[in-house]
Amino acid sequence: MVSGTDAPAEVINDRDEAHVISAGDDVVKLLTDAVRTLHPQAVKDLLSLEVCIRCIFRLFGVRECIYNCTLLSPSILYSILGKALDLEGDLVDNSSRANEDPSKQHSTKELEIEPNFCRICLGILQFVYHDDKNMLVRRDSAHDFAVIIAEVVKQGGHQIDNFSLEVSVPPSIIENEQAVRLYMQRKYNSEVWFREKFISECVPAKEFLKLSIATPLETLLGAQCGLSSFRIRLTFGHSEASIKVPDFVEKKECNKRRKTGASDDLGTAGIECSYISANENHVTKRSLNGVQDHDFPDCLKLQLEKVNEPCHLTLLCCRAPIYIGGRYLKYSRNVSQTRWIIDDERMGEASVEEIIGSSILPMCQGDNYKFHAAGREDIDVRMLGSGRPFLVEIQNARHVPSEVVIKETEGKMNMLENKLVKVKNLRMLGNEGWTMMREGEAEKQKQYTALVWISRPLKDDDLQRIASLKEMQILQRTPIRVLHRRSPLERQKVIHWMKIERITESSQYFLLHLCTQAGTYIKEFVHGDFGRTHPSIGSILGCRAEISQLDVTDVKMDCFLG
Incomplete structure (x- = not known):
């Protein structure tokens, strides 16, 4: 030259x-x-x-x-x-x-x-x-x-x-x-x-x-x-x-x-x-x-x-990012969905995001990952039933795992000693998986089981009154507990059905099973949030109502079922 x-x-x-x-x-x-x-x-x-x-x-x-x-x-x-x-x-x-x-x-x-x-x-x-x-x-x-x-x-x-x-x-x-x-x-x-x-x-x-x-x-x-x-x-x-x-x-x-x-x-x-x-x-x-x-x-x-x-x-x-998706179940009431740090102090003993991501990232040899889920549950709420759909987005993966390797990784995650989280139906997904989850999230129904206490003994009429309510519309203002991070809005939600299950040897505690529209604040629906949610279980039964424990028992979405 x-x-x-x-x-x-x-x-x-x-x-x-x-x-x-x-x-x-x-x-x-x-x-x-x-x-x-x-x-x-x-x-x-x-x-x-x-x-x-x-x-x-x-x-x-x-x-x-x-x-x-x-x-x-x-x-x-x-x-x-x-x-x-x-x-x-x-x-x-x-x-x-x-x-x-x-x-x-x-x-x-x-x-x-x-x-x-x-x-x-x-x-x-x-x-x-x-x-x-x-x-x-x-x-x-x-x-x-x-x-x-x-x-x-x-x-x-x-x-x-x-x-x-x-x-x-x-x-x-x-x-x-x-x-x-x-x-x-x-x-x-x-x-x-x-x-x-x-x-x-x-x-x-x-x-x-x-x-x-x-x-x-x-x-x-x-x-x-x-x-x-x-x-x-x-x-x-x-x-x-x-x-x-x-x-x-x-x-x-x-x-x-x-x-x-x-x-x-x-x-x-x-x-x-x-x-x-x-x-x-x-x-x-x-x-x-x-x-x-x-x-x-x-x-x-x-x-x-x-x-x-x-x-x-x-x-x-x-x-380009690759996506590994599936459903997760969370068995602990001290595990957050995502990493939760306040003033350099961890809230809870672990997070679903870290438990799943720390296993999938090495499998793909990526630079980092992002965790996405179809909705979220509070740290003290268990996720049971069929599990909640999720995606792990792997950035710059150097290895694209085979179906066999993905199943092996799923098995290893489910064999962890602490048994805090379980994953199901783990698989490789394209961009269509992301679309399915986002579309399904907007239309999904969710089922819950709540342990409820009321200020008077439970009556047989209460069971019939609750069971008779179908497709009931409620109005919820942004709960007080999340006002610091959410806009003060009014949201109209639908309670599709409810039923009460008595607890032996307890007259004031019972299990409330219900199916609701996505985005319903269940805790506030039970106690009313000082009138910010209406009607509520308390207003329907004409007494004070409090929620002691809550489990998500099903997220009704078609994606990642098997």
């Missing part, structure tokens, strides 16, 4: 010839045939603008360079270009410029190790960049660059069968390319090859990069590139300004492109393109058609700024 003031290639030598042959005669012949269709003088113009060899190929739509030449170094590509177009002498002339200080001449060996940076792609398609330690990294081929990416994936311990490849590049690359195209139009717009090939067949820089490294990555990782929850994202950033184009180009085109786009978010396609690359050809065609010869100055070369440093590459490998 040469520096910014040197020629983009040297004359083919014996070593390069050997490399060309070893690269495969068929590949070289295919690329040579494609290169022969290029316009020699146009290629020389691009070389004089210090456009890299891969950008030249993609501007002319030479797709053979993308799919078949991932192992070829720039020196080989330049050699093929020089021989096919009979430009070898020109390449030699470019290697020693008239105004260059002879003391700064580089040897062939120096040229290979000192990178220069393309004025369009800023070195991205030369595989030259600064890494996260700000160290300069240079690779000769797409395959060599793919090796670096594959090593990062493997070092992260990710287990993958497929992956999506996403690339973000500086918008200045598009502006730089547009300026070069305008310059080429100034010279070649009247020629057929320019209108039919140079404009219409150009491969955007981002697409060129992704197509170049996708196949080597598939081979190195043993995985297919396509739609996947595992994402490899390459984010290139650059601090220098783009090529200085005339103000009218900035105003007419660049601003329009920014307005019509959207932010470059992570996508789900196997090879994801942002708005700039998707509209790039359209924007450039519109620009070229709308600009007259006199609009663009002859001094474009003087306006091209030398690129003094390559882009900074941030390489991120991560998996």
Whole structure:
């Protein structure tokens, strides 16, 4: 690789010839045939603008360079270009410029190790960049660059069968390319090859990069590139300004492109393109058609700024969240649903969230987890019956557990000595599991059993009065006990049915079984909360009523039943 003031290639030598042959005669012949269709003088113009060899190929739509030449170094590509177009002498002339200080001449060996940076792609398609330690990294081929990416994936311990490849590049690359195209139009717009090939067949820089490294990555990782929850994202950033184009180009085109786009978010396609690359050809065609010869100055070369440093590459490998769902039962009246800390003091002896999450997170080898449940019970309320639906969202899981491993983990959780929590029907779920739980939570019914005390002896009429109430509507204001964290609202809820079960040898204690609409405050429904819930068990029986214990006996939702 040469520096910014040197020629983009040297004359083919014996070593390069050997490399060309070893690269495969068929590949070289295919690329040579494609290169022969290029316009020699146009290629020389691009070389004089210090456009890299891969950008030249993609501007002319030479797709053979993308799919078949991932192992070829720039020196080989330049050699093929020089021989096919009979430009070898020109390449030699470019290697020693008239105004260059002879003391700064580089040897062939120096040229290979000192990178220069393309004025369009800023070195991205030369595989030259600064890494996260700000160290300069240079690779000769797409395959060599793919090796670096594959090593990062493997070092992260990710287990993958497929992956999506996403690339973000500086918008200045598009502006730089547009300026070069305008310059080429100034010279070649009247020629057929320019209108039919140079404009219409150009491969955007981002697409060129992704197509170049996708196949080597598939081979190195043993995985297919396509739609996947595992994402490899390459984010290139650059601090220098783009090529200085005339103000009218900035105003007419660049601003329009920014307005019509959207932010470059992570996508789900196997090879994801942002708005700039998707509209790039359209924007450039519109620009070229709308600009007259006199609009663009002859001094474009003087306006091209030398690129003094390559882009900074941030390489991120991560998996979209995976979900493990099921139902849990809670047998203790001293276990909260989620971790509960007040003034650095833990409330309760444990939490459902921590008991379940601490077992599932190691199974998936994720970074962290989030616990989601279909509703919640108070710390002193047991969750019995069929259990409460829950999801554990694992962030950046490196291992996707099999059904067998998940069942083994379920068994281990249920064998814990303290027996505080039990899980049922544990399984891997997609995003549809989250949707099912959220939709079911809004429509679900819940059944309870409450131990109730009243201020007078229980009568047979009380049993009949309570049992006769069906689909009873009640009005609840936000309970006093939760006013500090909930909005002061009035909520209308439905008590679907109730029945009383007597307790032997007790005239004032009984078990109240009831089924209610989701979100009903059961404790307040029993004692009335100083009149904030009406009617209540106390008001219906005409006496004071208090709740001693409460159990959730069923959460009526269709998800995660078995």
